Amino acid sequence: MSLLIVGLIGLFFLIYGAGNYYIGTRFFQSFYSTLSPYTRYYWLAIALLALSPFIARLVKRDTQNAFISSAATVGDYWLAVFYYLLILWAIVDLIRLVTRGALRPSPYLGLGIAMLVIMLLSYGTWNARQPRITKYDIAVPKQANGLAELRAVLVSDIHLGTTISNERLEHMVEQINELNPDIVFFAGDIIDGDISKFAEEAMPKILSKLTPRLGSFAIFGNHEHIGGHAELAMKHLTEAGITVLRDKYVKVNDQFYVVGREDRSGNHMRGSLGGRQRLGLPQLMEGIDHSLPIILLDHQPSNLGEPESNGADLQLSGHTHYGQFFPNNFVTGKIFEVDWGYLKKDNFQVIVSCGFGTWGPPIRIGSYSEIVDIVIRFDTGH
Numbered sequence: 001m002s003l004l005i006v007g008l009i010g011l012f013f014l015i016y017g018a019g020n021y022y023i024g025t026r027f028f029q030s031f032y033s034t035l036s037p038y039t040r041y042y043w044l045a046i047a048l049l050a051l052s053p054f055i056a057r058l059v060k061r062d063t064q065n066a067f068i069s070s071a072a073t074v075g076d077y078w079l080a081v082f083y084y085l086l087i088l089w090a091i092v093d094l095i096r097l098v099t100r101g102a103l104r105p106s107p108y109l110g111l112g113i114a115m116l117v118i119m120l121l122s123y124g125t126w127n128a129r130q131p132r133i134t135k136y137d138i139a140v141p142k143q144a145n146g147l148a149e150l151r152a153v154l155v156s157d158i159h160l161g162t163t164i165s166n167e168r169l170e171h172m173v174e175q176i177n178e179l180n181p182d183i184v185f186f187a188g189d190i191i192d193g194d195i196s197k198f199a200e201e202a203m204p205k206i207l208s209k210l211t212p213r214l215g216s217f218a219i220f221g222n223h224e225h226i227g228g229h230a231e232l233a234m235k236h237l238t239e240a241g242i243t244v245l246r247d248k249y250v251k252v253n254d255q256f257y258v259v260g261r262e263d264r265s266g267n268h269m270r271g272s273l274g275g276r277q278r279l280g281l282p283q284l285m286e287g288i289d290h291s292l293p294i295i296l297l298d299h300q301p302s303n304l305g306e307p308e309s310n311g312a313d314l315q316l317s318g319h320t321h322y323g324q325f326f327p328n329n330f331v332t333g334k335i336f337e338v339d340w341g342y343l344k345k346d347n348f349q350v351i352v353s354c355g356f357g358t359w360g361p362p363i364r365i366g367s368y369s370e371i372v373d374i375v376i377r378f379d380t381g382h
Contacts, residue, residue: 016082020050023085026092030110049078053360076163077121080325080361084117124325124363129168131175131356131369136342137377138349140313142293144255144378153179153212154372156187156299156318157355159223161197163362169206172356172371176210179373183214183252186242187318187353188221188263188299195229195236204240216242217250217258221299221319222265223359245297247279249288256293256378259285259312263299281310293378301336301352308348314376315350322354326366340367 024046028035035042052075092113096103103109144150153176158164176184191198198204210216224233234244243250245260252258262278288294290311298307301317322340323329332339336352343350351374354367 017050019086020046020082023082023089026089026105027110027114029105031107034107049074050082053079076361077363080121080124080363081117083325084120085113088113088116120365121361121363124361124365128358128362128364128369131172131371133175133179133373134353134370135373135375136351137375138314138342138351139377139379140293140349141347141379142291142313143381144293145253146380147253147255147378148380149378150256150376151180151182152185152295152374152376153181153183154185154187154316154351154353154374155356156353157189157221157321157357157359158186159189159192159355159357159359160203161192161194164357166201166203166206169203173206173209175371179371181212181373183258184210184212184216185258185295185297185316186216186218187297187316188219189223189318189355189357189359190218190221190237191233192223192227192359194227195233198233199236204236207237207240207242210241214252217260217297218242218244219260219263219297219299220244220246221263225263225265246276247284249285251292256295257288259288259294259296261296261298264302281306281312285310285312293376295376301338301350304337304343304345304348304350308345312348315348317350317352318355320352320354321359322367324355324358324365324367325361325363329366 024043028039028042052071055071055075092103092109155172155176158169158172160169207216218237220230220233224230234246237244245258247260247262249257249259261281261284262276264278285294288311294311294313296307296312296315298315298317300319301315304315307315320332320336320339321328323332329339337343338350338352340352340354343352351372353372354370356369356371358364358369
């Protein structure tokens with residue numbers, strides 16, 4: 001591990017620790033008369049909450065062990081609690097600075113902020129479990145050997161194995177089948193870092209219930225590499241009847257191409273993590289007949305000039321979660337040319353899904369869980 005990475009990790013924990021201390025101090029000031037006799041225990045509780053997200057990722061989740069399962073859930077939620085408390089207390093302090101003394105910490109203020117965060121997270125938890133169908137109807141100005149229309153479903157960022165249960169996966173599969181797609185695309189992060197739960201709870205068997213006429217195709221995202229089980233993930237997904245494209249392409253029914261890119265994170269996660277050096281698009285697409293439609297799967301919607309200049313007609317991506325919870329969407333909007341939705345650049349089109357699942361806190365605020373239903377119309381020559 002390079003000194004730069006060690007330094008960045010150290011800086012992160014320094015900032016994160018300072019943020020938790022700041023939050024803890026403001027609540028201690030708000031409830032001083034109540035908490036002062038228990039100062040030592042109060043700060044111990046704050047420390048445990050601050051460490052809980054990392055402990056949850058070090059300890060293998062075990063749904064049969066209620067304590068471990070509950071501790072992992074607390075760790076996930078604390079990240080969101082920390083995030084919103086930090087924002088709200090910072091706003092309060094800014095108002096206090098501008099008004100020279102208003103909104104001093106008090107039991108009423110502390111309780112109000114706590115209740116607001118509880119309401120936000122309650123809504124976010126409910127919202128994350130209400131998947132919606134997002135519809136697109138697009139035209140690709142190429143002939144597809146007699147195929148006039150392709151009904152495709154796109155799903156990304158399911159993050160199976162942690163917060164997404166078998167019940168939710170079953171419901172997702174049912175929703176997809178009800179759309180009666182010709183083809184299903186998975187744009188990466190199907191599995192979260194820990195693959196054990198994905199296998200132990202027979203999730204591949206549930207995925208095998210998908211019934212698209214032309215099959216299901218998938219690529220890896222960064223999370224398939226994080227756990228170091230990329231090859232095992234490929235094995236399980238293949239057993240589920242899903243074709244995994246790792247810098248490969250297939251010609252479907254001699255009518256169109258599906259090109260699947262290795263995630264760009266694979267460049268940094270080679271060796272024991274199972275990542276691979278990502279091929280450039282000219283090399284990957286060598287031998288493709290560009291007179292046929294080309295659908296590109298790439299987990300991260302970055303550097304869109306590359307697929308545009310190399311003749312891809314439609315790119316399907318995920319990764320961004322559209323920030324997952326407000327105001328992160330302002331950050332993803334600055335990082336990516338399109339962080340959610342549809343973009344057209346001449347004859348090149350991009351659809352980015354905000355994802356079906358969640359990472360970390362199982363909440364969505366300002367975004368929602370989605371399954372993308374796409375009608376792709378081809379030129380018929382008439």
